[in-house]
Amino acid sequence: MSSKPTTLFDKVWDAHVVRDIQDGPDVFLIDRHFIHEVTSPVAFLGLKNRNVSVMFPERTFATADHNTPTINQHLPVQDPLSANQLKALEENTAKHGISHWGLGNPKNGIVHVVGPENGITLPGMTIVCGDSHTSTHGAFGCIAFGIGTSEVEMVLASQCIMQPKPKKMRINVNGEMHKGVTAKDVVLYVISKLTAAGATGYFVEYAGSVFESMSMEGRMTVCNMSIEMGARGGMIAPDETTFNYIKGREKAPTGQAWDDALVYWKTLKTDEGASFDIEYNYDGAEIEPMITYGTNPGMGMGITALIPSAEDIDAGKASFAKSLQYMGFHEKEPMLGKKIDYVFIGSCTNGRIEDFRAFASIVKGRKKADNVTAWVVPGSHVVEAQIREEGIYDILIEAGFELRQPGCSACLAMNDDKIPAGKYAVSTSNRNFEGRQGPGARTLLASPLVAAAAAVTGQVTDPRTLIA
Amino acid sequence: MAYDKFTVLKSTAVPLPIENVDTDQIIPARFLKATKREGFGDNLFRDWRYNGDDTPKADFVLNNPIYSGKILVGGKNFGSGSSREHAAWAIYDYGFRCVVSSFFADIFKNNSMNIGILPVQVSDAFLHKIFSAIEADPNAELEVNLPEQTITILATGESESFDINGYKKHNLVNGFDDIDYLQAMREEIVAFAQKSRY
Numbered sequence: 001m002s003s004k005p006t007t008l009f010d011k012v013w014d015a016h017v018v019r020d021i022q023d024g025p026d027v028f029l030i031d032r033h034f035i036h037e038v039t040s041p042v043a044f045l046g047l048k049n050r051n052v053s054v055m056f057p058e059r060t061f062a063t064a065d066h067n068t069p070t071i072n073q074h075l076p077v078q079d080p081l082s083a084n085q086l087k088a089l090e091e092n093t094a095k096h097g098i099s100h101w102g103l104g105n106p107k108n109g110i111v112h113v114v115g116p117e118n119g120i121t122l123p124g125m126t127i128v129c130g131d132s133h134t135s136t137h138g139a140f141g142c143i144a145f146g147i148g149t150s151e152v153e154m155v156l157a158s159q160c161i162m163q164p165k166p167k168k169m170r171i172n173v174n175g176e177m178h179k180g181v182t183a184k185d186v187v188l189y190v191i192s193k194l195t196a197a198g199a200t201g202y203f204v205e206y207a208g209s210v211f212e213s214m215s216m217e218g219r220m221t222v223c224n225m226s227i228e229m230g231a232r233g234g235m236i237a238p239d240e241t242t243f244n245y246i247k248g249r250e251k252a253p254t255g256q257a258w259d260d261a262l263v264y265w266k267t268l269k270t271d272e273g274a275s276f277d278i279e280y281n282y283d284g285a286e287i288e289p290m291i292t293y294g295t296n297p298g299m300g301m302g303i304t305a306l307i308p309s310a311e312d313i314d315a316g317k318a319s320f321a322k323s324l325q326y327m328g329f330h331e332k333e334p335m336l337g338k339k340i341d342y343v344f345i346g347s348c349t350n351g352r353i354e355d356f357r358a359f360a361s362i363v364k365g366r367k368k369a370d371n372v373t374a375w376v377v378p379g380s381h382v383v384e385a386q387i388r389e390e391g392i393y394d395i396l397i398e399a400g401f402e403l404r405q406p407g408c409s410a411c412l413a414m415n416d417d418k419i420p421a422g423k424y425a426v427s428t429s430n431r432n433f434e435g436r437q438g439p440g441a442r443t444l445l446a447s448p449l450v451a452a453a454a455a456v457t458g459q460v461t462d463p464r465t466l467i468a
Numbered sequence: 469m470a471y472d473k474f475t476v477l478k479s480t481a482v483p484l485p486i487e488n489v490d491t492d493q494i495i496p497a498r499f500l501k502a503t504k505r506e507g508f509g510d511n512l513f514r515d516w517r518y519n520g521d522d523t524p525k526a527d528f529v530l531n532n533p534i535y536s537g538k539i540l541v542g543g544k545n546f547g548s549g550s551s552r553e554h555a556a557w558a559i560y561d562y563g564f565r566c567v568v569s570s571f572f573a574d575i576f577k578n579n580s581m582n583i584g585i586l587p588v589q590v591s592d593a594f595l596h597k598i599f600s601a602i603e604a605d606p607n608a609e610l611e612v613n614l615p616e617q618t619i620t621i622l623a624t625g626e627s628e629s630f631d632i633n634g635y636k637k638h639n640l641v642n643g644f645d646d647i648d649y650l651q652a653m654r655e656e657i658v659a660f661a662q663k664s665r666y
Contacts, residue, residue, distance in 0.1 A: 018660045019653065024635025027653065031666035039552065041503035050647065055654075056661065067501060081501035088503045125666055132551040132575060148553035148579035150645070158650035159661050164633065166574075196488055197545040200574055230548060232574055264665070296488050296548070316543065319487040412497040412550075421520065433492040433549060435515045 005271035008237050009168055009203050012143045012268070016126045018160060025162040031125040033060040033155045034111045035098070037085040038067060038414070039130030043153035044092040054156045057097040061120055062089055064102050065110045066131075067414040070377050070404035073103055082415065096156075109380020109406040112136040112348035116220065117382050119249030123238040123265040128155060133348045133430060135226040138235035139219035140242055141268045143203070145233040166232045167277040169202040170270075173210040175284035180464040182358065183218030184350060184428065184447035186210060187225040188290035188300040190282065196298035200230030202277065205270060210284040211236050216245040217354035224349045225430055228297035237269040289463055291335050292432045292445040294323040299432070303450065303462050306332050326434055327442050328422075335444075335460045342425035343374040343455040344437070345448055346404075347411040350428035351379025353386045355448040360392045362452035362466050368400035369458030375417055376401050377409040399456070413438045426454040471584030473643040477566055477612045478622070480537035482529055483602045489542050490549035491576060495558045497550075508554055509561030530562075534606040541598055542569045547576025556580045566612050568619065570595040581636050582645065588612055588619050594628045597621060614641060 019027040035043075040062070047054070054060065067082040077083040086103060093100035101107040107114060112133055115121045123141040128134060132146035151161045171190055191198075204226050211219060219236050226234030243262060246252045253261045288302040301307065307324070309331035310317045324330065345351075345359050356378065368374055376396060378384040384406060387393050396403055410417040411429035413436070419425045421440025428451050432443035446454070449463040456466070499511040517528050524531040540559060546569035547555065556579040559567065567580065568588045580587045590598070601608045601621045609622045614637060620627040632640075639645060650657065 016664075018657055021635050024633050027650070027657070029657070029661055029664060031664065038500050042505045042553075045504065046647075052647075052651070055658070059666075066497075079501075085501055085503055122666065130551060130553075132549065146551035146575055148551055148556070148575060148582060150553060150579065150582035154646055154650060157647055158654065158657055160650055160657055162635075162646045162649070196548060197571060197573070200545070200571070227549075227575075230545070230573055296490065316487045318485075319543065322486070412492075414497045414500065431490075431492065431549060433490045435496055436492050439496070439515055439520065 005274040007168055007270045007274045007276065008141060008205055008235060008268055009143065012124050012126065012141070013165060025164045027160050028163040029126065029160055030128050030155050031059065032120055032127045034115055034127070034129035034134070035060060035062045035152060036066055036111050036129070036131065037064045037089040039149050040092065040152055041085060041088040042149050043156060044088070046153040047156055052157045054096040054098065055159045059159060060098045060156065061115070062093045062098055062100040063108055063111050063114055064089055066408045066412065068103050068407040069415050070375070070407050070409050070417055073405045077103070106381050109382065110348045110351060110408055112220070112224065113351055113379030113383065116140065116216070117249070117380060119246055119252035122246065122252070122261070123242060124268050128161065132227045133224050135231070135233040136220050136224040136348055138223035138226065138233050139216060141235055141238035141265070143233060143235065146227060166203040167201055169199055169204045169231070170276045170279045171204055171206050172208040172279065172281045173206070173284050174208040175210065177210060177284040177287060180289055180449060180467055181287050182447040182449060183214055183221040185287055185290045186284070187222045188292065188297070188445065189287045191225065191229045191297050192290070192300035193282070194229045194280070194298070196228060196296040197230045198298070199226070202231050204231045204234035206234055206236050207270070212239065215354055216241060217352040220352065221349055225297065228430060238265050289447060289450050291450060291460060292443070293327065293329055293335055295326055295432055295434050297430065297432060297445060299323065300445065301335070303460070304336060306334055336462060338424070338460045339371065340426050340444070340454050340459060341371065341373065341423040342419050343372055343451050344377070344410040344425055344427040344429060345451050346375070346377030346379065346409055347429040348379065348408070349430045350448050351377065351383065353383050355428065356383070356387050356392050357390070358448040359452045360395045362449060362463060363399045363401065363456060364395045366399055366456040368455055371458045372455050374401050374455050375404060375410055377404045378406050380406050410437050412436065413441070419443070426451050426460070471643055471645070474565065474584060474586050474614050474640040476614065477538060478609055479539050480607055481539035481541050481568070481598070481602055481610050482535045482537055483599055484529055484540060484542045485599050487543040488545045488548055491547055491552050491555035492549055494547070494555035495552065500552060500554050505557050507561065508558035509563070512558040512562045538564055539566045539568060539610055539612065540564045541595070541602070542567060544569065544571045544592070546572050548573040551575045553579040553583070556583050556585055560585055568595070568598065581640065584640065584643070586612065586614060586640060588630045590619060590628050590630060597626055
């Protein structure tokens, strides 16, 4: 064993380099590859054109999530283009012997929810998917990141991609977090400090007591949004919380294999004295519930703050003005009290059981505001079942909400779940880009607690005023 | 061999001086439903380019006939957000072969090079000079020389060099792609993968 202190990131990265190309990228081995219906068809077409087979079909897992409907999933998919992509995924996976959890399968759900849920995601793995939120799996101490379709084809053909090694960033958040402040607020706060491009070229390790005390669901929320500050990915060292989450899940190791894995997993942490290219420190006590006011995830603020003015912003003034114009907001006005039209809780960012527990904690005993249309979309069938078992379903129904079926839904609005032009949506998803949730839609990113407070009051509301 | 070779490109350019152009703007998600890589150029910058009733927005640069060319010049942090390679496909299919910006998002940069589009990262100052040159004369040409790794504003002769790793440069100049390379080291990969922990 080397005596030189090493980062968690380097430990995992270096164990996966098949070949280091001089003046070029590393040939990087991928342990687990997730695919879905939208970014895989052209990759399979490429394999066919090259007459190449899948090198390790048992290391790839498919689920349908991006364009699937969230109601009436037992009926044929209405949109012919979506139906065609779902059919292509089914045919391609069958042809190449790849596991496929399609629409209607009890294990179906959003790729970054079902991977961890079934114990496919394990510490120290390298994981890719043709989806930028693959960074979610970093919560388990994995190097996980999104790739393009050419790279999906590469992984299918060779189980490798070509990847230059990113620089290393550590983000430390310590201190006591206030009540009503969640993992989503922590990550929106960090992105607001670093900007939407502030971590481009870096791989992030999140460290400090705030992350250590988070649940796995919270850690997944944080790692999920690493890409929103441009980072290749983000990771958190595995610990007892991680091991307890994994134990007993379907594809998790058992018996002697579990004991052996545990010995290895416990080595997956940054050694004392290891160095990073850059490091940031934040105080958890400084963070309040967050909300975004603009058109990229870096444009976030504490919910009681005022929208900044162009002078306070480093970025281009023209782009800032364009953004506020799109949102219909003005400099230096409060977000609190702004009337909203839609609430979306779900997505790979906040579509896990803990998110629905948080949502229900505020909704319980209250009613959905009349001016609000709410889409409550679990991340998977397993989450949906938990919602029912834990009585959250009854709370939702009592308060005037409906529960939909799993999928990416209004996060990217590929299916029918589109926010109409000009309408305001408080959304627990990850992107507030122009038109992300439907052409002309205006997105306010927030935590499940802020979403719940908006859903029951019909306006942007500080959830702390509703927590007993 | 997957795409056209890229050596020297001399062309007018289309200016898009907006920062943080994300891939949802380049191609909105509702146009990602194809199972083939065809026709994405029609929906490039769809919601900036067309009104809700599909009529062109007169003030958007792609609808302004005085601007054309094979080079797209964008503001800082171009291509952020979703990993959709469809964004690069749309840019390529529309006819661009090179995108210039002072900063690119990682995944977009990889995706572009993987399909034969050259992303050229220049300094903020040089980007400003390019925008000024095009503003002064929409027919101003840029020359992008990949073997020399330079970009030149031909009207003024101002030039800047850009970075690209030797491996990717070799691929682009010759029209090779990564899968060609990976296929050639298949046995080495299989041996490595079979010894790996997972």
